[in-house]
Amino acid sequence: MKLSVIQSVLAGLLAATTLGASPAFAEKTKFEFWYGLSGDLSERVQDACKKFNESQADYEIVCTSQNGYDTTLQNTIAAYRAKKQPAITQIYDAGTLDLMLSGAFVPARKLMADNGYTIDWNNYFSGIANYYATSTGELNSFPFNSSTAMFYYNADAFQKAGIDFKPDTWEQVEEAARKLKAAGYECPLGFNFDPWPMLEQFSAIHNQPIATKANGYEGLDAELVFNKTKFVDHVKFFKKMADEKLFVVKTKQLGMDILPSFTSQTCQMIQTSIADHGTIGKTLPEGVKWDVAMLPVWKSTERQNSLVGGASLWVMAGRPEAEYKGAAAFLNYIATPEMAEWWSTVTGYIPVTKTGFDAMKAGGFYDKAPYKGRERAIESLAYTPTSQNTRGIRLGGFTQIRKEVSTSLEAIFMQNADVQAELDQAVERGNTVLRRFEKTYAGQKLN
């Protein structure tokens, strides 16, 4: 017994030494990649890293999950200050401006040009690329996992309630909600206080500004204005619906967030990311008919493109030259059409390049059952060319601003606070955040 333990330890040691020796023999350049995805999606990133390591012999990428978008940003900052930053890091949409002004990165275009890769930058969907590009359209980071908000509904419940139309407009959503209620459904539409679909996506598709200066693209002195746009009416509409118990608040504090409320068929309609498409398909009991649509608009609104969500990959400054060669090789590798298709298949994320999308469409990817409907996310993102209001959101401290908005929504829907007063307050407090950000980066210009 004891002997066998010693034997296995020795065997392990031997294996470890041989394993340790082989990379040294091959002289691979190692570099690090930090990302924020967790759970199932983290496994898929690990698969991508493994595929890259097996595809060539010169570089070895070490991928580490930081278990969350915000922690990835925090850890990247801490590591950069300690000069231990990874070569590549994944930063979410709301952290884009923080990175841009940090001066702590190598611009995407420069990296690829320096290392001899020719990338067709126009191949990226403009709705996606614009979110991460400078005001002149140069990409600083690589769009990686991209999503947008969509509208999910339970087609079975619709049928039972005798609803014979698709919820394309909010008027139709209201009508559907009334019919569902009449048919005995307790929660026709579930919603939470996430400003991403309610404020950001709503404002984009209705071509409403969130802030002045083209949502911040034209200067750090932008000011929030969403307390004076259609968004206010939209919140009032939600409030009215909530008072009539047609729209129901579902948060984890109440016991169930919107996603489980939909997959448990408690609620029949929700707005959430296309990235949840896979989860919803997997979680809903077999045989339940459901569908996904672009977010509804108000009647007689000219629909605009929606905003991209998700994250992009940034290459950090201050690493040895050899690592950049590896980083460029990796970024080039994951952008190949085959990898793009693989990534979109195993996750719910949408392809970020036109050729990737076309290849998948031609291959019949979107015709088959589990993936059907995901093409509507692309349709939503590319619905129109981007306008000043739909290019993206380039505001400092945006995570904090999101929080101010969701706190206001919480006060409105849970504590009956006045809609206009609460949104005014969110704008005022958000503007304080913007002014502080502007002062912190005094003298810096958006490029």
Place this chain on the structure above:
Amino acid sequence: MDKRAVFKSWWLPILFALPQIALILLFFYWPAVAVMRWAFTLEPPFGGAAEFVGWANFQDVFADPFYWNSVGVSLIFAFCGTASTIVVGLVLALAVDRQLPGSGLFRFLYILPYAIAGPAAGMAFRFILSPERGLMASVNAVFPDFWNPAKYGSHALVLVIVIFAWKWAGYTFIFLLAGLQSVPRALTEAAAMDGAGPIRRAVDIQIPMLAPTLFFLLVIMMTEGFVGADTFGIVHHTTGGGPNHGTEVMVFRIVDEAFKGLNYSGASAQSIVLIGLIMVFTFIQFRFIEKRVHYK
């Protein structure tokens, strides 16, 4: 009689203390100095030139009504949390100290919650006490909104205090039980023979004799309630500071501003105010309460 061993050399004790001193310097004084520096500048997250702004960060902090809200919430949390942990711990300790059958088992059970991490407890209680799906769901079905921490700030505050007390009562319990066991048995036995019941004995003999332990727990629990890791962990995993700032304790606000808002300077200023507040509290406790706790 007074034969004390005195070290002649001064460097030897310092040498022995060096590891500890190095740790304190590294993990306490150095960050504290960095926080001081950040509190008076506008620190860009990725580093670089930070502009000196004097007291502006503090002015911003004090001008924010929600900051004062968080001070109030923290005070309520620390006072109620401390009071309830000590009262619960005391009652349990008095009961176990009577050494009735099963005391050993209960002593073990009462300490258990202390072994559970605050965030884990918070997560569990979020489900157990969730208004629509938890234990109170049936009560809420009859009396709507009887218990709704997602709606009422006061309910949410009760929720986080209950979790805090649930966890930390085990800690006060073990200290108070140890204290009770050092109360001379002769005193309680004499009182019992004179006809004093368990409650009278507790009020007149045991609790006064416990005064030093109670004072120690008061200081520890107040500090824990203000700045303890559990305070943040519990709030973060149950209410997230809501509803509408209802449970936004000072530590939660600081972490949130620093790491979510990347406002290192504002958060540093708040930290300094918090450190000051703790110092004032501890001073008051030692200056005015400690004097009364010693018995001869």
